[in-house]
Amino acid sequence: MSTPTIELLCHHRSIRAYTPEPVSDEQIELILTAAQAVSSSNFLQCTSIIRVTDTELRSKLAVLAGNQPYVTQAPEFWVFCADLNRHKQLVPQVELGKAEQLLVGCVDTAIMAQNAVVAAESLGLGCVYIGGIRGQIEQVTTLLNLPKYVLPLFGVCIGHPAQHPDIKPRLPKAAMFFENHYQPIQKSLIDEYNTTMANYYQxxxxxxxxxxxxxxxxxxxNSVKRDTMLDYLHQQGWINK
Incomplete structure (x- = not known):
């Protein structure tokens, strides 16, 4: 038996066109409250969100993200960052730079963002993730004045949908849900899924x-190079150990 929550989750689609109607302060507060309600590894709460309201700054970020116009068109654009700088300020002697800390920051931030997106969709809003901000991550870091130990992972556009795109079919569950051990792909399942996706695209x-x-x-x-990412992470204080 399904539930309204499951129905909402299963009807997710990326929204890339928005009406001019703003997202209200009440809606923003509700989205943030829901986002902060997520689990956090050891309750470190190592995520910060930057709400970009400056139109010039938004335009620059849209270009850096790969010339994605909805970054400027959306009523709201938030950048989700893994953040251990806050902890370093509070406890200067803390030892940072470990690979596990990077994973914790990324996981915490992704979980928080998904809560925010689901909350927004429950309010009748639409969203799209913008991973493109990592394409020119050094420039994004400069524009947002991000200090060491802060990592901009992705942006999220939020607004009232001006489109209703089709829902993309997902992989067959048997191709990604295993019992006890990892399983190699079943070619017949992938072939069937390829046919489903080809029909969807057409x-x-x-x-x-x-x-x-x-x-x-x-x-x-192969097209997502970002070959300077490791150097950037080192410069920002991540995975040096």
Whole structure:
């Protein structure tokens, strides 16, 4: 038996067009309250959110994120950051730079962002994640005045939807949900899913294309270079140990 919460989660789609109607202060407060209610590793609460309201700054971030116009069009644009700088300020002698601390910061921040997105969608709003801010992460760091031990992971656009895109079919559960041990792929499952995705791409209301799912893997993984990321992380104080 389904529930309203499950129905909401299963109807998620990325929204990239918004009406001019602003997100109200009450809605922002509710979204933030829901975001802060998440679990946090050892209750470190190592996430900070930067709400970008300056139009010039927003425009620069849109360009750095890959010329994504909805970064400027959306009523709200928030940048979610893993943040251990706050802890360093409070306890200067704390030892930072460990790989596990990076993982903790990323996990905490991703969980918080997803709570925020679900809360926003429950209020009738739409969202899209903007991982493109990592494409020019050094410039983003400078624009947002991010100190050492703060890592901008992604942005989130929030607003009233001006579009209703189709829901993308997900991988078959048997291809990603295993019991006791990891399992190699079942080619028949992936072949079936590729057919499903090819039909979806051809029939959706916009941006039709001819491909399956696995056809896109090489192009996507090879095109996202960001070869300076490790150096950047070191400069920001992450994974030095």
């Amino acid at each position: 029939q959706r209301s916009s941006n039709q294309k001819v491909s399956g799912w696995s056809d896109t893997i090489e192009k996507i993984l």
